[in-house]
Amino acid sequence: MAVSRKITKKRTLPLLPLRGLTVFPYMILTFDVGREKSVKALDEAMINNQLIFLVAQKDAKEDSPDEDDIYRVGTVSRVKQLLKLPGNTIRVLVEGVSRAEVKEYLQTEPYFIAEVIERAIPEEKDRNVEYEALKRRVLSTFDDYARLNGKISPDTVASMGTIEEAGQLADIIASNMQLKIDQKQEILNEFHPDRRLEKILETLLSEIEILEVEKNISVRVRKQIDKMQREYYLREQIKAIQSELGDKDGIAGEADEYRKRIEAAKLPEEAEKKVLKELDRLLKMPSGSAEGSVIRTYLDWILDLPWNKKTEQKIDLRRAEEILEEDHYGLAKVKERILEYLAVLKLTNQLKG
Known part of the structure; x- marks a missing residue:
């Protein structure tokens, strides 16, 4: 315009x-x-x-x-x-x-x-529909920003609606935003009032996106903290009950030992989730229950597996052929396929399927 x-x-x-x-x-x-x-x-x-x-x-x-x-x-x-x-x-x-x-x-x-x-740069006295649409969008977006930011008073937000000039509106909104110095300087550098208001809208939209991500992260962290606090509270209650029953070093102490073993085992994510789930079940079991014994056996078996332990792979095709001939009569095609597989494995050093 x-x-x-x-x-x-x-x-x-x-x-x-x-x-x-x-x-x-x-x-x-x-x-x-x-x-x-x-x-x-x-x-x-x-x-x-x-x-x-x-x-x-x-x-x-x-x-x-x-x-x-x-x-x-x-x-x-x-x-x-x-x-x-x-x-x-x-x-x-x-x-x-x-x-x-x-x-x-x-x-x-x-x-x-x-x-x-x-x-x-003097502003137009008669503004067109495009400017009014831009102004409304800026005011609405600033309202969203203020709600997410939580540090701008409702009176400040309401007062923006009384400002008629684009440049003044842009400057006052910018002064109320929490921005880095170089971001504010970029707005200050723009002398043209309409372009400055457009720049404010771009900045508001960008900051709202960041604030929404921060909010989601905070919610997730709060839920995790609440869950940990609940679990800690429940464990302490169990310990107190067991102490009253004379079972101070019973299932709660056993569970602590299992947790140390789980941490030391460095299980894959899915395996760790499953093991912790079974451990939670064990904590809820009455002392000496048959199902508790099954869970203990399962946990011991899982934790005794050689997780993250590897041995060097040595493939001796001649020795493999000798063993197949000594231990298995006939089956020529089967032996041939096994030897082919071992030869490929030796070359690629990894399985593809």
């Missing part, structure tokens, strides 16, 4: 690099400042109509960033309040005014001063 011409405005402002933080227009937030250069930039801002250019660092761990360590697009912001804290730290309350891009660094010491260019 067509939009009006760009409106550009140059400003010369003190620049304050932010660590792990991105400020959007219309955003009001508080953060602490302690680096000497940043404090001096704030002092300059209080003289310069309280305006300062806030821009994120590419690497939050960098304590003394230079121009290459700082993103080009940031937010012209107004300092609303300063509060001095112990240890030469200042708590700052700011409000984002407009996005802008660094044209040139005019000074780097004792603090940054940059010439920045604000590029505003």
Whole structure:
């Protein structure tokens, strides 16, 4: 859709690099400042109509960033309040005014001063059906995101419906999302309001997919923990009952020994499931029952098998032929097939079917 011409405005402002933080227009937030250069930039801002250019660092761990360590697009912001804290730290309350891009660094010491260019793209007064559809989809998707995220208040979600401009809606939604710095910067870099709103929709859909996966994982883990806690509780109850009955070292102790053997055997997954199922049955059996004896025999047999133990395969065709001739009279074709099979096995060293 067509939009009006760009409106550009140059400003010369003190620049304050932010660590792990991105400020959007219309955003009001508080953060602490302690680096000497940043404090001096704030002092300059209080003289310069309280305006300062806030821009994120590419690497939050960098304590003394230079121009290459700082993103080009940031937010012209107004300092609303300063509060001095112990240890030469200042708590700052700011409000984002407009996005802008660094044209040139005019000074780097004792603090940054940059010439920045604000590029505003006025929005259409008469919006078409396509825009209304996009806006509704964004609002609906943000509602889904907020429910999954669990950290955004219903009042914040409801307030989004009162915002008319695409750019403002995109910026305020972005400021309420939990995103990585580079993701937020990608949204901040987009000056065109409609494309920015489309970018927000893409980001919301992607984040919802991730949140749903996280939720499913949490549910599975919770179920597993609950199951383990129930099993532990039941085992402790059985031990307590057996202790009361004078059978302290009875079936529960026997079951613990079986568990150690199962763990040591490193059974295949299906075999381990079957063995554990039989062990659970054993725990529920009355002491001395006939069926309990059958289960013990089964468990001992399974656990005595040489799981995961291999021997080197040696095939001597001549010796095999001698044994077949000595032990079996006739059966020439059968012997021939057995020797063929052994010859192939020796060559391939594995069975194919």
